[in-house]
Amino acid sequence: MKKQIVFIEYTPSVPTIKIARTLKLTGNYETILVSFRKKEEEFLGKAFDRVIFINLTHKLNKKNIINFFKNIFSKGTRNALKELRALDPYIFQITGPDLFTLISTSLINKKSARIYFAYDIWKFFEKKWSFKNIGIKELFQKVIEKRFFNICDGILHKGPEDEFKYLDYKISVPSLCFYPGCLDEWIIPVKKNKKIKNIKLVYAGGPLAAWNGRVAFIDVTKEITKQGIYFSTSSKPIIEKDSEIFFDEEKRNPYFKFGERGRSEYFSKNISKYDYGIIPDFFDTSIINPLWPKTSMANKLFTYIEAGIPIIINEQSEVMADVVKNNSIGIVIKYEELKNLKKIILKKDYNKLLKNMKKTQERYRLSKNIHLIEEFYEKCYNLKHIK
Template sequence: MPKKQIVFIEPQATVNSYRIARSLKLTKRYETILFCFAKVDKDFYNKAYDRIFVLELDHKFRLNNLIALFKKLLSKEKKYFFREMGKIEPYLFQISGPDLFTLISLFHLKENIPKIYYSNDTWGIAKRWLLFKKFGFKGEFQRICEKICFRKVDGVLNKSSIKQFELLSYKVNVPKIALPPSPFDEFIFYSKNKNREINLVHGGNPNPTIKKRINFLEIIKGVTSQKIYFHTYGPCVVEKDDMIYRREAKKNKYYCIHEKVSPYKLNEEMSKYSFGSLLDFWDETEFKKNPAMVNTDMGSKMINYLEAGLPMIVSDQMEYITEIVKKYGLGLVINIKDLKNLREIIEKQDYVQLKKNIKKFQEEFKMSRVIKEIENFYERVATNSIKKFKRNIQNI
């Protein structure tokens, strides 16, 4: 029986799509292909995709790179990339966004092929003025791209809560599901923490400073002042903030900045710590103005912590995540006022039981189990899409 072909189109290759593509490949029922608009670590991503096509385009539109961008758009490389994309006839396309280049791709794909949109973030649920305040014209542009994508596809896979669609100002009239935080089997570790010291890890680079968000450096200081180690990986995306974090690490022995590592290596390293940190707090006044995005978001770090076998400490403002943490006993939920007593709160926990709960969750929700749900969703979307296309042909 021939394998079903699934094509992933992404602005830049993501670990979330890697988990799905690799799990599909492991069933031996699928061939997976990636089209990507940024440089790809092929040593890593070749394990998930049978073929990879790359067209490197800068996503930051600045005057000094516009000439290079136009040259790239007129190049043979660009023509080959979109020609290959346009002639392919897979079982279905999965497009990640919102993003200008993936949106453009939608118009190059054959109409009769089912298309699924993978929503990394749902920009339309945030208030327009707030997006403009934080991201300028990019915020409004992302909202527009997202809305067009929702209208042109046949189904939606959502990384976060399904409630996000109820918060949009328009309806998304296609099948949609929200994926549970599913650890990928090959990335799963069991906690190796044997250290008597308490070690918290923020599974990525330190947060940049954003107005009205509680300063992340102050959170780090509040944690480490209680003789709790705090670890981050990679440089802060804002260079000025990165220098501040590095200065703090030099004088604060409890704050450790590590080099950025591959997703697999990151999980392995994190498995030796005590807790995963989701300590992201917003000023209460600002949070009340627009709670939707924080309330309904599913941070990718949560999946990393589950794969690393780590119980987690979560901000109570992250409502969707806290519901899961409380339901399955995956860690503890705190508010900003609890931060000053964090060590005392941690020491009262039954840590052995928390680790048992994590292990149980890993087994119950690992990707090799969840992939069947995704396959069933693909089948449902593909069937509906083909019927719709045939009806449209008959009505011409």
């Protein structure tokens, strides 16, 4: 009989989808998703046997507040919550910190083991109080995060293995550091003996929102493209109003391409057409806590590895930079070196990086490492039922 694993997440993230898909392919598990935002249904169907959708949103305003309360008391929401309460799985895996997932956790069967997937550690996201726009959302996330750490039976995280030592409170349950890794079917064979004519960089995402503590994406874009390097994004900004800035930049800058994201299952194939993937985060650690870049592990790093292209990353992003350095699959730079990026790229033995990338794809192939998750689930399940 298959063991049932229920994933609860506001919006299903790529790491969750990868884990669920790989577990499902073992043939030993039934995977169920509880989510509050719809994504590509056909795509989710490959990772989850069933999806329970609760139609609620965080974004409240004058236009949608009536619909929000209608949705809370709707038949669809009542039925979804009834389904949630009836679940009695082997494991609940809850991603946060999020108010809706916390409320959902209070409704689930208390006999089942609960694993908290700490997608990021929000305690590390701190700014100086002189910063003009204090993130109220971030303050709430820290409170919710601590609550999850206290009530769950195990913690899954993707930062450095020892990152919990930086917290000002103790984690008393088992934990597992597990990188997102490479989904087998998304791995693109690495090109052999490739010659670079015109350097083409890609960012696997939309332009990042501007805020004090991080160099503006538009400034990074201009610094890259003025060297004659082609630079593309793969989707629009998260904040819609930022689109105009980049539409204007695309019109006047022949080296910049403001891209559209395609279907998720073909994403790594589209990314593989470029020469390098870049994570263009450069931080001012006099404003933002240096632990944020030091401990952050973005799934984009593994998107580039899946796509088989070398990576350019800031040395401040320590845990990701270590993956790049230790596997010799790219370039680690300081912000001050960005202005000389073209010279740095041209000095690199590109085909050697590609050769190393092929080995790295195998090292992080998820089907080879999923046993670590399975063993962790079993450990947390057994501890839960010994109590």
